[in-house]
Amino acid sequence: MATRDRMAGQTQLALDEQPERSLPPTYATYEWTGEGLSERCGSDAIVYAYWDRPFACTIRRQHREDQDLLPDWPMLDATDYGRTAGDKSVLAHHPRTLGTGIAAGPGAEAAVTDYLLSLPRLLTRLAAPFGDQQWLLLDLFRRSSDLWKLVHRQTALGRLGTLSLTLELFSTAGRTAPRQRQNFAEFLSLSTREIVLHRFLGKRPAPALLAALERFPPGVSLLEDRDLKAAFTAAAETSVPDSIARLEDKKVRAILSDTGWEAMLDAHALIDGGVSLPRLIATINAGLRNLTETERPGALKGLAQVRAPQSLQWWLAHWTMLAGRSRSFPESPIPPSPLLSPLTSAAELTLESRRMRNGVDRFLADVLAGDLYFYHFDGAPAATICLAATGKDDWVLLEVLGEDGVPIQEEAYQEIVPTLLSQQVARRE
Numbered sequence: 001m002a003t004r005d006r007m008a009g010q011t012q013l014a015l016d017e018q019p020e021r022s023l024p025p026t027y028a029t030y031e032w033t034g035e036g037l038s039e040r041c042g043s044d045a046i047v048y049a050y051w052d053r054p055f056a057c058t059i060r061r062q063h064r065e066d067q068d069l070l071p072d073w074p075m076l077d078a079t080d081y082g083r084t085a086g087d088k089s090v091l092a093h094h095p096r097t098l099g100t101g102i103a104a105g106p107g108a109e110a111a112v113t114d115y116l117l118s119l120p121r122l123l124t125r126l127a128a129p130f131g132d133q134q135w136l137l138l139d140l141f142r143r144s145s146d147l148w149k150l151v152h153r154q155t156a157l158g159r160l161g162t163l164s165l166t167l168e169l170f171s172t173a174g175r176t177a178p179r180q181r182q183n184f185a186e187f188l189s190l191s192t193r194e195i196v197l198h199r200f201l202g203k204r205p206a207p208a209l210l211a212a213l214e215r216f217p218p219g220v221s222l223l224e225d226r227d228l229k230a231a232f233t234a235a236a237e238t239s240v241p242d243s244i245a246r247l248e249d250k251k252v253r254a255i256l257s258d259t260g261w262e263a264m265l266d267a268h269a270l271i272d273g274g275v276s277l278p279r280l281i282a283t284i285n286a287g288l289r290n291l292t293e294t295e296r297p298g299a300l301k302g303l304a305q306v307r308a309p310q311s312l313q314w315w316l317a318h319w320t321m322l323a324g325r326s327r328s329f330p331e332s333p334i335p336p337s338p339l340l341s342p343l344t345s346a347a348e349l350t351l352e353s354r355r356m357r358n359g360v361d362r363f364l365a366d367v368l369a370g371d372l373y374f375y376h377f378d379g380a381p382a383a384t385i386c387l388a389a390t391g392k393d394d395w396v397l398l399e400v401l402g403e404d405g406v407p408i409q410e411e412a413y414q415e416i417v418p419t420l421l422s423q424q425v426a427r428r429e
Contacts, residue, residue, distance in 0.1 A: 039104070044102075074131050129217070132221075197210075217278055287315060
């Protein structure tokens with residue numbers, strides 16, 4: 001017994017003499033609060049805020065001011081581009097964020113994944129291809145309601161390369177403070193790609209180079225590539241250097257080798273025919289998105305026979321038209337009220353688009369997929385309300401648009417929100 005006690009005492013003494021870094025870490029715990037998800041250790045925490053708080057990531061340490069944090073690593077899977085997010089929590093990437101000796105808890109990935117499901121599903125889908133800039137783009141979506149609609153349109157057209165490069169330039173320049181992100185979001189929403197790149201490069205790239213950049217997949221790192229640097233510094237040319245075409249081919253082949261796109265159709269023939277990989281992915285997803293289980297095999301069989309860009313467009317037109325006819329319009333997430341009328345059909349969505357002149361009918365596919373739902377608010381002023389579904393079978397207020405698609409004033413907004421909340425309560429009861 002005395003020997004065992006002496007050995008135990010020696011073991012404890014050895015532990016006490018160890019330097020701090022070799023001691024077992026203190027693991028963070030995870031809890032949902034009124035603000036969002038808290039990755040907590042003692043009185044310190046990383047807070048991942050709900051989308052409507054507004055969305056943010058904040059470091060909170062005792063006796064210090066809150067610190068804004070912009071995660072710069074992939075937190076969302078982008079399976080269409082062959083990418084899978086690794087560790088998602090802040091502490092998993094930067095263990096010393098809350099001090100030495102603190103590590104992400106064993107439930108970190110499950111907790112942060114659950115948090116990401118609380119964000120608007122459509123917006124996380126739009127941001128996922130952008131790799132390290134995913135969180136930045138989500139942050140920009142929250143700061144400018146026009147930006148997500150712009151990226152939605154660019155995604156459908158497959159024109160994401162210059163946006164991806166611009167996000168990379170913005171981050172590399174270290175211009176990531178909240179005020180700078182607010183200005184950047186508004187700048188992106190209002191400016192052309194030529195003006196945006198000119199601001200960061202100091203010169204306007206030649207039109208041919210701009211067109212080539214749009215073909216690049218989003219989320220690939222371009223700034224450190226020597227060929228691209230040479231193309232930027234060269235005088236304006238009417239043709240794109242062969243090195244840029246080879247760089248695009250390299251990036252595209254890397255993605256195709258990690259995905260199943262080549263098994264679905266002759267991707268290389270279409271890309272050689274002038275269809276960029278982002279456009280190809282967006283087109284296929286649009287064609288398959290709202291099909292029923294019985295329709296999907298026929299669409300995939302037809303896709304395998306596509307060899308030319310025009311055939312791809314015919315394929316898309318046929319299957320999206322069929323999906324629009326065969327798929328029933330989703331039920332309204334919240335019940336109507338005297339001032340709040342759900343738009344319950346494609347015809348009503350088109351009528352609202354014409355009446356308010358805001359183009360919401362272009363989101364029909366997103367409504368059929370259950371990602372968005374629109375309402376007409378018959379107040380003063382009238383407005384179109386857009387709700388967005390989350391991955392947790394819930395809905396958040398995404399946008400309120402007045403006539404001509406202009407966001408309404410704060411006073412009118414404060415009139416609408418109580419109406420929505422009362423109807424959500426009625427639905428739950």
